[in-house]
Amino acid sequence: MIVAEQKSLAEIRQMITPYQRVLILGCGTCMTVCNAGGEREVSFLHNALRLAESRSGNGIHTFSEYTVKRQCDYEFLDSLVDKIGDVDAILSLGCGIGVQAIAERLPDLPVLPGVNTSFMGMAEEWGVWDERCAACGDCILAETGGICPITRCTKGILNGPCAGTKNGKCEANKDMDCAWILIYKRLERLGQLDKMRRYYPLRNFRTIPRPRRVASKASIDVGEGNG
Amino acid sequence: MHSPVSDAHNYRANRTEKYLDHSLMPPCQAACPLHMDVRGYVDLVAQGKIMEALQSIRSGNPFPSICAYVCTHPCEDACRRCQVDKPVAIRALKRFAVEFGGDRMVQAEAETTQQEKVAIVGSGPAGMACAYYLRKLGYPATIFEAHSEMGGMLRVGIPQYRLPRQVLDTEVQRLTQMGVEIRLSTKVVSLDLLFDLGYKAIFITIGAHQSLRMGIEGEESPGVIDGATFLREVNLGLKPSLGERVAVVGGGNVAIDAARTAVRLGTKRVNILYRRGRAEMPADPEEVEQALGEGIEILFLVIPTRIKRGNGRLSVTCVRMELGAPDASSRRRPVPIKDSEFNEEFDTLITAIGQAPQTPGGFDVRMGKGSTIQVDPTTLTTNRVGVFAGGDAVTGPATVTEALAAGRLAASRIDDYLQHRYPVAGKAEREKLVGDLLPETIEMIRKISRLEPPILLPEARVKDFEPVELVYDWETATNEARRCLRCGMGAEILFQDKCATCLTCLKVCPYHVPCLDASGTIQIPAEQCQACGICVAECPAKVIVLRKPYDRRSINEELDHILKSAAESKSKPFIVGFCCQYGLFGIGTLANLWRGAKAGVWIVPVLCVAKVEAEQILRAFEMGAEGVFIAGCGEQCSREDTAFWVRQRVEKVRKVLAQVGFETERLQTFFPSTTNEDLAPELDKFAEQIGRLYLASAIMQEVKS
Numbered sequence: 001m002i003v004a005e006q007k008s009l010a011e012i013r014q015m016i017t018p019y020q021r022v023l024i025l026g027c028g029t030c031m032t033v034c035n036a037g038g039e040r041e042v043s044f045l046h047n048a049l050r051l052a053e054s055r056s057g058n059g060i061h062t063f064s065e066y067t068v069k070r071q072c073d074y075e076f077l078d079s080l081v082d083k084i085g086d087v088d089a090i091l092s093l094g095c096g097i098g099v100q101a102i103a104e105r106l107p108d109l110p111v112l113p114g115v116n117t118s119f120m121g122m123a124e125e126w127g128v129w130d131e132r133c134a135a136c137g138d139c140i141l142a143e144t145g146g147i148c149p150i151t152r153c154t155k156g157i158l159n160g161p162c163a164g165t166k167n168g169k170c171e172a173n174k175d176m177d178c179a180w181i182l183i184y185k186r187l188e189r190l191g192q193l194d195k196m197r198r199y200y201p202l203r204n205f206r207t208i209p210r211p212r213r214v215a216s217k218a219s220i221d222v223g224e225g226n227g
Numbered sequence: 228m229h230s231p232v233s234d235a236h237n238y239r240a241n242r243t244e245k246y247l248d249h250s251l252m253p254p255c256q257a258a259c260p261l262h263m264d265v266r267g268y269v270d271l272v273a274q275g276k277i278m279e280a281l282q283s284i285r286s287g288n289p290f291p292s293i294c295a296y297v298c299t300h301p302c303e304d305a306c307r308r309c310q311v312d313k314p315v316a317i318r319a320l321k322r323f324a325v326e327f328g329g330d331r332m333v334q335a336e337a338e339t340t341q342q343e344k345v346a347i348v349g350s351g352p353a354g355m356a357c358a359y360y361l362r363k364l365g366y367p368a369t370i371f372e373a374h375s376e377m378g379g380m381l382r383v384g385i386p387q388y389r390l391p392r393q394v395l396d397t398e399v400q401r402l403t404q405m406g407v408e409i410r411l412s413t414k415v416v417s418l419d420l421l422f423d424l425g426y427k428a429i430f431i432t433i434g435a436h437q438s439l440r441m442g443i444e445g446e447e448s449p450g451v452i453d454g455a456t457f458l459r460e461v462n463l464g465l466k467p468s469l470g471e472r473v474a475v476v477g478g479g480n481v482a483i484d485a486a487r488t489a490v491r492l493g494t495k496r497v498n499i500l501y502r503r504g505r506a507e508m509p510a511d512p513e514e515v516e517q518a519l520g521e522g523i524e525i526l527f528l529v530i531p532t533r534i535k536r537g538n539g540r541l542s543v544t545c546v547r548m549e550l551g552a553p554d555a556s557s558r559r560r561p562v563p564i565k566d567s568e569f570n571e572e573f574d575t576l577i578t579a580i581g582q583a584p585q586t587p588g589g590f591d592v593r594m595g596k597g598s599t600i601q602v603d604p605t606t607l608t609t610n611r612v613g614v615f616a617g618g619d620a621v622t623g624p625a626t627v628t629e630a631l632a633a634g635r636l637a638a639s640r641i642d643d644y645l646q647h648r649y650p651v652a653g654k655a656e657r658e659k660l661v662g663d664l665l666p667e668t669i670e671m672i673r674k675i676s677r678l679e680p681p682i683l684l685p686e687a688r689v690k691d692f693e694p695v696e697l698v699y700d701w702e703t704a705t706n707e708a709r710r711c712l713r714c715g716m717g718a719e720i721l722f723q724d725k726c727a728t729c730l731t732c733l734k735v736c737p738y739h740v741p742c743l744d745a746s747g748t749i750q751i752p753a754e755q756c757q758a759c760g761i762c763v764a765e766c767p768a769k770v771i772v773l774r775k776p777y778d779r780r781s782i783n784e785e786l787d788h789i790l791k792s793a794a795e796s797k798s799k800p801f802i803v804g805f806c807c808q809y810g811l812f813g814i815g816t817l818a819n820l821w822r823g824a825k826a827g828v829w830i831v832p833v834l835c836v837a838k839v840e841a842e843q844i845l846r847a848f849e850m851g852a853e854g855v856f857i858a859g860c861g862e863q864c865s866r867e868d869t870a871f872w873v874r875q876r877v878e879k880v881r882k883v884l885a886q887v888g889f890e891t892e893r894l895q896t897f898f899p900s901t902t903n904e905d906l907a908p909e910l911d912k913f914a915e916q917i918g919r920l921y922l923a924s925a926i927m928q929e930v931k932s
Binding site for chain 2: 125
């Protein structure tokens, strides 16, 4: 799941300054799950912005709120079309993908990001999310016992652990488990410790090309005996 | 406001309206013959809303003050708190509501809108209830009573220490007020005569006053009396002389009543002879306990077989029993032990082994098993046209509440008959809650011991016929009422299509109730939910509501109302306080203190602070509140984790306050850690602080301009 964090109220107020009528738009999928932009956060932000307006004493903004099931598909955004007649800008509480989808679907309307899209991760407990995947495009989880050194090791090294590991924790953050110790323990359990002995060639993070598109459908030409 | 908002609001409002009160019928209500809204009035008592509680009770029960004394409370047997610790003391709470809510002051009124006269034969609870509801429906009703006083078993069967006569008299008086015609000392021997007198329908409710005979040698001897007759004589003012030593045969409530009455008449030694063991005794265990406390000895597994009279005393031959295989009533059948006979001397022997109706032959109605009157269970009609029957006369000896229910049903069936309507079987208003609490839920539920109402000491109570049980005081009653688990009104996912399955509810629930089903959909099992409201206020998609959503709605409504009043009053600065209405706060001591002494403090009453949402706090500030506080029950809360979640939301709001330039001290929480902790000084300090902050910011404004 995509995890994001709501921007500070100050930054959001800064962003909306030029626009009088702002629609706060929530997203009912990942942003709801990570407590950054679901219907509750939308109405909380709405209340917070109105409070700020009333506090500043010279507020010019008016706000409205709405939440779609998912911002990252045009079809869900179709319901917006008749809701933006008297709106000057959309403050999207969707992830970066949602913001861009809105920009594409509504070319004449400014769209502002209300959250900082942070990473792909999972909930550790209520209200705490941990990064699990960097979308590096070159997955090696099979070799590392299902534990990702790219995201979970501070250095992202492929041949760990480094000398900075201490009592199973990382030298950079004593609360953080050393990913490579976790990998070792897991491989030990699986009886695959030989994988620790292998050397993984250095990886050039800079040159990994972004895939830009993933297709799950096979490309079959139309008209070749497809019935 | 722009269209998207109002659209969303309308949508939500419509949906919420449609699903309003989706709650399931709790086991207490299902077990009650009158189907009283027990959960509803117990909750009102917990909030200290005694008048409303009484109103709720009166809407489902014609004579709540009678039930408050003598109800056998099947609701308490069904109460699901039995699975956690002990049931909520529902009957005692009803008594509290009746006494403190001013039931004596309630005036009953009825108008005659129908022509057809209805005759009611018998003035017991069924007859009285039938008359009450017939008058409500507008029919002229006449009660015929063979005895010299109204009430049937309530008068002649139940001893005064269990039901004070003033209580019964008040209800009878109310019936007279409603225009019920009462004919005392009038034994009806023929129904034809009643029809000749112009009555269009007759309800027979003659009770079961005839004691069953033991069928043993010497039962006719002087000094042997049956329980029903004995109680009747005492209750109608006679004082039979019983001698020094009395035996009562039987194990039901009548036997206990007879024995305790004998004690009160001055008998030195009273024995109860019962053929089974204590566990099999049909009498109310509380009554048995109280009887033992009054010095009554119970000889279990003993049955008299022969009575011989000599020298003015009774020589009773008894035999000891042992328990054999279970019989039809699924209790173990007692079997005599060979050669275990023994003799005991008594002055009086009272038989109380059961009672049956005695229907005059002139009624000409078809009889069933145990000389009861045969009726259709749905319509209560007998084989004779226009003749209905109900109560003990039909069921055999049963409870007051069952009789009241029969009377109520009879009134509506008689109405159907007189209006030529087809009688429809009563449909349950709502689905019943079924299923027990899971062990893991029980483990998380806070154990709170049951608070019993005070009772008189045995030495004091055997002296006269004063009521044994006293009424709760205000604080004990509200605290006892708070033990209610609010079965069947818990959370439900209202918009399953909008649920993001984020698992927040599953993670925040203190009772581990929400769960994922095999298809990956989140479920909140109704039979486990404790209705604390935490998931409702935390759900990021706002799709969870309480099945009985009145408290959530009322927070918003109350807040709007308070903010409007505060703005109108123009008293600056004003402070908004979200205060829990249960227990300590419901009693109103603190709320009164704030309202009375501190101008500018506005209270939003909430049913548990765990239901206050962060948005509502922000709204109070937006509308001009200079300070906001949340006051809950803290350690005394009957639910788990409520203070923790309030603090979470408070921190979230404080972050916003800091960013808009408000001091975070303007938002405070108050949770007393003990019962006696007085929050008033702390609140005074808070109000002063807000006053100072307001003054400071006003001066800053002046300086700027």
